[in-house]
Amino acid sequence: MRLILAILAAASVPPLMINIYFLLERLDNSSEIFADSYFWSGILFKFTVLLVFSAGYVLLLGVPTYLLLRKFNYFRWRPMMFSGAVFGAIPAAKVTLPLQYSVIPPHALVVLSQEKWTEFFYVVSFCAVCGAMAALAFWLVVPKKSSETPPAAGINPPRVLRRLIGERNARKGVEMSSGKPPIQ
Numbered sequence: 001m002r003l004i005l006a007i008l009a010a011a012s013v014p015p016l017m018i019n020i021y022f023l024l025e026r027l028d029n030s031s032e033i034f035a036d037s038y039f040w041s042g043i044l045f046k047f048t049v050l051l052v053f054s055a056g057y058v059l060l061l062g063v064p065t066y067l068l069l070r071k072f073n074y075f076r077w078r079p080m081m082f083s084g085a086v087f088g089a090i091p092a093a094k095v096t097l098p099l100q101y102s103v104i105p106p107h108a109l110v111v112l113s114q115e116k117w118t119e120f121f122y123v124v125s126f127c128a129v130c131g132a133m134a135a136l137a138f139w140l141v142v143p144k145k146s147s148e149t150p151p152a153a154g155i156n157p158p159r160v161l162r163r164l165i166g167e168r169n170a171r172k173g174v175e176m177s178s179g180k181p182p183i184q
Contacts, residue, residue, distance in 0.1 A: 002143045003063075010058045010138035014088070014130040015050035019043050021126070054134070061087045062138060075144065080135040088131020089124050096123045 023043070065083045069075040097120065 002141060006138045006142035007055065007058050007063065009141045010062055010134040011051055011055035013134040013137045014054045014127075015047045017130050017133065018050060019047050022046070057087070058134065058138070062135065066138065066142065075139075077136060077139050080139045081132040084131040084133070084135025084138075085128040086131070088134070089128035092127035093120075093124045096120050 026039070062084070065087075066075065066080070069079055069083075
């Protein structure tokens with residue numbers, strides 16, 4: 001049940017953020033916003049369409065990432081937010097890349113205006129923030145194991161380093177606990 005709530009929470013964050021952005025953009029004409037019924041129906045329509053798209057995105061990419069991180073016992077907020085940011089930024093970058101709308105072939109040297117690149121980075125960073133916030137919402141709602149520990153054996157870097165240091169010290173004849181040569 002909490003997994004379903006986490007999916008709904010993660011799916012509703014990007015539509016909320018995008019609609020709040022559009023609402024804040026139109027606040028300079030606040031008298032028109034509250035009187036215009038078409039504006040509010042447009043906001044509701046955009047929210048519904050974005051919610052369906054976002055829910056599919058969470059189901060296709062977010063849930064497998066959650067299962068993968070949980071399998072390796074690395075389900076933390078930082079990896080979830082990073083993966084959410086990547087999953088938000090990559091499709092936005094693909095759709096809004098200025099090179100694809102150019103009439104010059106992609107293999108040619110294309111010099112685009114700074115305005116197009118600024119818009120590109122703005123859209124990609126906004127979508128990355130939306131994805132990161134959706135992943136954080138998912139992480140906050142989804143049930144966690146009671147015994148969340150560092151990464152599982154086999155991929156635990158400190159254990160590997162201890163083993164390597166222990167082998168090196170054994171070759172040198174140094175005892176692991178005190179750092180002194182063993183008594184013979």
